[in-house]
Structure formats: C-alpha cells, structure tokens
Amino acid sequence: MTQPLATIAARIMTLPTVTFARTLGKLDRLLQDGEIATPIIASVIASDPVLTAVILGRAAIVAPGEVTSVNNALVVLGTATVHGLVKNVRPLPEPCQQAVAGIWSLANATAAMCRILGTASPVLRDRHMPEETMHALGLTHDLGSMVGHLLFSGEMCRANARLVGEPRRTFASLLQEELGAPPALLGSLWAHHLNLPPLLVRSMHHQDNPLLAGEDTHGPMLVQLARNLVKGAGFAPAHDPYVDPFDAAIVEGLGLSLGDIQHGMERFFDEEEELALYEGALLFRP
Amino acid sequence: MQRVLIDEQRILLTQAAPGMVLSRSVQLPNKTVLCPRETVLSDDLVLRLMARGIKRVHIRGTPLPGNHQLGFSGRRERLHEAFSRVRHLDHLATLEKVVEHVLVRRA
Secondary structure, three states: OOOOHHHHHHHHHOOOOEEOHHHHHHHHHHHHHOOOOHHHHHHHHOOOHHHHHHHHHHHHHHOOOOOOOHHHHHHHHOHHHHHHHHHHOEEOOHHHHHHHHHHHHHHHHHHHHHHHHHHHOHHHHHOOOOHHHHHHHHHHOOHHHHHHHHHOHHHHHHHHHHHHHOOOOOHHHHHHHHHOOOHHHHHHHHHHHHOOOHHHHHHHHOOOOHHHOOOOOHHHHHHHHHHHHHHHHHHOOOOOOOOOOOOOHHHHHOOOOHHHHHHHHHHHHHHHHHHHOHHHHHHOOO | OOOOOOOEEEEEHHHOOOOOEEOOOEEOOOOOEEEOOOOEOOHHHHHHHHHOOOOEEEEEOOOOOOHHHOOHHHHHHHHHHHHOOOOOOHHHHHHHHHHHHHHHHHO
C-alpha cells in the first residue's frame, strides 16, 4: 500500500544524518589534528554522499551563490564548523551497512564517471561546469536509495522482489507502486530538507527522465548517462542491478560521440581498481 | 599504469586502515622513503602520510573485497546481465558493445 507524499516527506524530515563510523572516526582525527591541509579533509568528505550533502547544504545557508564543491564549502564554513557538523552525524546502524556500502560504491563510481564524461562533453565545457561540481552531482544523485533503506526497507524489499519477475519494469517504477515515491523523489525531498543547491536537487529529482528538467537538463543528463554506464561496468547496487532505459537524446544532448564514451570508459577502468575497493574499505574490519 | 602483484592491493590512502601492512615502501616524488615495506599501518601513520600528500599505498594481501576479484568472463557476464533489459533499444545495445569492447581490450 502506498503512503501519501506528505507522510513520506514528514518521515524524511525526521531522518538522522548517518554514515560509516570508520569515515566519521577518520574525519574526527583529521579535523582535530589542526595541521592537515584542507584538500585532504575535502577528499575524505567528497567520497561520502551524506557528509558532502550536509556540508554543501550548510554552506548554501551562509554563501551568497550556489556552493557545489566541498573544497569551497570548507573555505566558506571553516574547519571548526565542519568538525561540529561531522560530530553531529551518527554511525550507520549495522543492519544497513552492507546495502549502503553498495550505494556509496555506485555513488563514487558515478561521480568519477560524471567528471570523466563531463570534461569530454563540449556542451558542459561551454557551460564552464567545474569538475568538482560534476563530482558532487554524481556523488549525491542516489541519496534516495539510502533514504529508502533507512526508512522504507519493507517497500524497498518488495520492489526488489518484484523486479526479478517483472523484466519490463524498472526498480524506480516498482518502488513508486509499493511506496508512492521512487528513489529520485525520496532523494530530492531529503535534499530540499538539507538545503542542497538547486543544481544538485534538480539532478536528483530528474535522474529518471532528465528531459523533463526544464531549461537546465545537462546536469541530470550527465548523471543518468554516467550512472547507467557504471552500473553496466559492475557498480550496480544489489537492490537495482539493471541498466535503466534512457533516451538516445541524452548522449546527443551532451555532445558526446561513441569515441568519447569509449575513451571515457578506458579512463574509468584505469581509476576503477581503486573505486572497486571502496565498498570493501567501508566494511573492512582488521 | 604500474602492474599490481597478485598478493597486494593498491588502495587510496583514504581507504587504509590500522593493521594493514605495506607491501612496497612509500616514497615522495624525489624518492625519499617515508615508510619501508612491511610497515604496519596505524591511524597516526596514515594521517602523517596524508599530511605529506601521499594519495595511494600498496598493501599486502587482498583485505578489501571488490570487483577486481571477478575475472574477465565474470565481468562480461555481469555486463550482459545489467544490459539484458534494455538491449532491444539500439542506442543502449551500442553502448553495451562499447563497454564490452573496452573490457575485451583490457582483458
């Protein structure tokens, strides 16, 4: 049975910010040290979708323009504020860790692919979209799946079970039927609550159909292409293992040729060895 | 890219954890050795290496599971499975071939 959207939104507002205890401990030590360079702290934050969202959202409150890079957010907020924000994030509950590690792995792979394809796209080059912004688009795009696992695990399980027997359906459409909202909507509701910049919220909201994003379709198009390519390359999360159908106009809209995509895949596989270890690192216990 | 030995993993320093053992020495670009191989990593050591700008280290064994452990045929099988529901669309069938071509070339 689906839930009314207002009920879903109200539950999302109560969602605590959580991530892997290992990441929180590492950041706590880095921020306490006082002598660690900001880019090192930023690199740890920029591999975690929740921490990135929390910090970009807080920076958006105090900065005059859109802050879509963790490095800029650290400059705007200062490391003491960031340390306070990190201390308010709670460790992820044990039962969710395996599923969320898979989602984080997809997020990091999508972020890398967004950066690679984005720099190859003449359309995005003309728009002067910074690499860090492309990274943030890919990293945060699937926060909705984490919201689903934390708040609506029963509906997520039912949608996943139906996916096996209904080959013409996508996971998003099945979750829409089971819960009343697909992951894209769950993520964008939470992103609104966290005060994320509109560019990131739009990319989350329209990830299933970027051509409906109005005037600014390029961010969502980049995310959709990157997400599906990395799913095909082996970074699909367990609950949604299939490449989703998308419009041929997405590739054309980004001005990418098949050669660009092939070259991008080569670059991605060069980086992939380390990305592939990301999920294992989160769950590593010595 | 430097070829990785079978009994070691190259990982980002942000993925390193206490207890992991270095399989190669950690050096600055000017070849100054910061840590010899067989050093056991600790939190403090990881932070100090980060502060020196080190991004990647080689560690002994394969303590972190990941996609790299799948062989070529396993990866190709997974690729076909992932695209199985969209292959009827010409442009997505073409994209599958592009990814497969890259996989084959690198195998």
